Amino acid sequence: MLSVLFVTAALGAILSGATELFDRNLAYSSPFANAPHLSHNTRSLKARHVAFAKRQSQLDDTQSSNGFTDEHYPTFYGGDFSASPWIYNGGINFTHSVASGDPFDDSVLLWTRAVPIGSSLPDQSIPVCVSFKIFNNERLSGRPVDSGEAFTSYDVDFTLKVEAKNLKPDTSYWFQFADCTNPKTTSPIGGWSSNVVVCSRYQDGYFNAYGVAAHNTSADIFVHLGDYIYESLGNGAKIGRKTLGRELATIADYRLRLNQYRTDVSLLDAHVKAPWITVCFSPSGACFTDRKLAAVRAYHEWMPIRQVDPDDKLRIWRNFQIGKLLDLTMLDTRQYDRDITDLYYNTVIDSIADEESRSLMGSEQENWFFDTLSASKERGAIWRIVGQQIVFTQLNESGFDVDAWDGYRANRERVLNHLYNEKISNTIILSGDSHANWVSDLAHPNDTTTYDPLTGKGAIGVEFAGTAVTSSSPFGAGIQPVAADKISQVFVQINEDLQWSEGSYRGFFTLTLNTTNAVATYYAMRNISSANLDAFASATFVVEAGANKLARPVAGGSVQAGVLKVQG
Numbered sequence: 001m002l003s004v005l006f007v008t009a010a011l012g013a014i015l016s017g018a019t020e021l022f023d024r025n026l027a028y029s030s031p032f033a034n035a036p037h038l039s040h041n042t043r044s045l046k047a048r049h050v051a052f053a054k055r056q057s058q059l060d061d062t063q064s065s066n067g068f069t070d071e072h073y074p075t076f077y078g079g080d081f082s083a084s085p086w087i088y089n090g091g092i093n094f095t096h097s098v099a100s101g102d103p104f105d106d107s108v109l110l111w112t113r114a115v116p117i118g119s120s121l122p123d124q125s126i127p128v129c130v131s132f133k134i135f136n137n138e139r140l141s142g143r144p145v146d147s148g149e150a151f152t153s154y155d156v157d158f159t160l161k162v163e164a165k166n167l168k169p170d171t172s173y174w175f176q177f178a179d180c181t182n183p184k185t186t187s188p189i190g191g192w193s194s195n196v197v198v199c200s201r202y203q204d205g206y207f208n209a210y211g212v213a214a215h216n217t218s219a220d221i222f223v224h225l226g227d228y229i230y231e232s233l234g235n236g237a238k239i240g241r242k243t244l245g246r247e248l249a250t251i252a253d254y255r256l257r258l259n260q261y262r263t264d265v266s267l268l269d270a271h272v273k274a275p276w277i278t279v280c281f282s283p284s285g286a287c288f289t290d291r292k293l294a295a296v297r298a299y300h301e302w303m304p305i306r307q308v309d310p311d312d313k314l315r316i317w318r319n320f321q322i323g324k325l326l327d328l329t330m331l332d333t334r335q336y337d338r339d340i341t342d343l344y345y346n347t348v349i350d351s352i353a354d355e356e357s358r359s360l361m362g363s364e365q366e367n368w369f370f371d372t373l374s375a376s377k378e379r380g381a382i383w384r385i386v387g388q389q390i391v392f393t394q395l396n397e398s399g400f401d402v403d404a405w406d407g408y409r410a411n412r413e414r415v416l417n418h419l420y421n422e423k424i425s426n427t428i429i430l431s432g433d434s435h436a437n438w439v440s441d442l443a444h445p446n447d448t449t450t451y452d453p454l455t456g457k458g459a460i461g462v463e464f465a466g467t468a469v470t471s472s473s474p475f476g477a478g479i480q481p482v483a484a485d486k487i488s489q490v491f492v493q494i495n496e497d498l499q500w501s502e503g504s505y506r507g508f509f510t511l512t513l514n515t516t517n518a519v520a521t522y523y524a525m526r527n528i529s530s531a532n533l534d535a536f537a538s539a540t541f542v543v544e545a546g547a548n549k550l551a552r553p554v555a556g557g558s559v560q561a562g563v564l565k566v567q568g
């Protein structure tokens, strides 16, 4: 019995010239589809596979090749080489559950990882075949809305990323992967509903914030703005969180780190629960070019993220039009093309932070950003939600953090000018990176003529900056709430635009939008030294459509943690 083919589609594809089973897995082309010297060439993967299949099967076509004979190793140990399959059929393990991401009105990316198990690990030439189905009901019954098969292999760390199409807006979906050669082997079921939009913002401890977001909120989309992984090793051993490997440099390093992070149960749950939209993956930003390429490639293998521009391998900035309700514009203010930042040794940045020409995004991205904001207004979208990594508002924290927009003041002014001059309303900037919570009205720094910090009059929008999932507070690692509030008390007084400051708790926030209101609720984790879902809502902020400022009294006049500029 030779080469049992369980996959009908695959038989045709193996013999034809088509590479579609490879191509359908976007992990092969992403992020370098148009840069063959960097991406995987699926035609050569296919050729490798065909050559292998011919050797195995004595296929007698025009380019007939000899059947598989192994004179060097006669079946010394009684092994039977006759049934080597063309497609791996020794069983697969969906080791890292499932995930989804970058939802559009009519499509979404689905992700899983299908690792061969069993005693007979596949020859490197044999692909693993995975099928997927997406349904509009939780029981996965009836006809799937979309389905298909795709290959994965060791070339992409056995990751699989497919685009499910034919979807409708405002509909709930559930999806599942299976082993093509044994449909009884299935992945966990992932799902989401796309009728209300909620965004959550995340980021040394357990990822409890991801778990609370997955289990205790009704988030439809997770927006991740901070560092998804860290390149350094850190010191997690004392709480059972020792980092594997070494400081990250090669693709193997990045894969190992992503693999380990994705064993955290809370993080897995969050990926299963709803699609993610992300922009940032790791903190190294400046000049480590090979490392950056390795990081981008591994990131695209492991994350359900779309490749925006096939010619621009580093571009991850992109826009999501979500009906008339909002545009979600994701910027890359970390990696793409920014002028040099504070790398802790080049303290010169303080003296050049005011330079007109300094750009945080690079001119191409900056122009695209302004055009996107204007186009969003023109098409009549109600909200403009801007997701990016670093704090926008001027913050004197006994000095400015020049690794934030405070190090790129002219660039910030250009953004504010665009919003004011073009009368673009209802802009909400979401920020990460600072590892503390900051909520502000958007206005020109130091301008209390146009802007009134007490009433919010004259502001042009709002910034919600969120703390980290686990990374330590800039107020001091492990700082207790009482001590953190003393510091916040000063910050809300000396920074005009800042309305709430909180620096003790790790956590995330949700943003719930409808046509008249945007509501942000911040969540604080009580203890991240162990895996748990113990958390509380620390503050809730309302922004009314058209108001372009936080509704007064800010946070209803009281918060459960941190300090408001104006209490009561």
Ligand SMILES: *[C@@H]1O[C@H](CO)[C@@H](O)[C@H](O)[C@H]1NC(C)=O
Pocket: 093, 094, 095, 096, 117
């Ligand atoms: C599947 O992968 C999980 C996670 O790595 C592991 O715990 C489990 O033992 C694996 N199962 C098999 C059958 O290999």
Ligand SMILES: *[C@@H]1O[C@H](CO)[C@@H](O)[C@H](O)[C@H]1NC(C)=O
Pocket: 396, 397, 398, 399, 490, 494
């Ligand atoms: C920052 O705030 C401190 C008070 O904490 C103040 O002494 C200092 O002058 C401020 N710096 C600037 C540049 O405003």
Ligand SMILES: *[C@@H]1O[C@H](CO)[C@@H](O)[C@H](O)[C@H]1NC(C)=O
Pocket: 394, 409, 445, 446
């Ligand atoms: C606001 O004022 C402070 C203190 O004078 C100054 O350091 C800072 O550069 C000013 N910010 C801008 C954007 O001009």
Ligand SMILES: *[C@@H]1O[C@H](CO)[C@@H](O)[C@H](O)[C@H]1NC(C)=O
Pocket: 514, 515, 516, 517, 519
């Ligand atoms: C929007 O949500 C708010 C609650 O946050 C609610 O009061 C308001 O009625 C909603 N508006 C619409 C149009 O549903």
Ligand SMILES: *[C@@H]1O[C@H](CO)[C@@H](O)[C@H](O)[C@H]1NC(C)=O
Pocket: 527, 528, 529, 530
């Ligand atoms: C946090 O949880 C750990 C592990 O359960 C426990 O040892 C520690 O005392 C807790 N910390 C606080 C502040 O409750």
Ligand SMILES: *[C@@H]1O[C@H](CO)[C@@H](O)[C@H](O)[C@H]1NC(C)=O
Pocket: 212, 215, 216, 533, 534, 535, 536
């Ligand atoms: C989250 O839900 C779990 C049960 O699923 C519960 O044990 C926990 O207390 C909840 N946490 C919060 C913050 O509501």
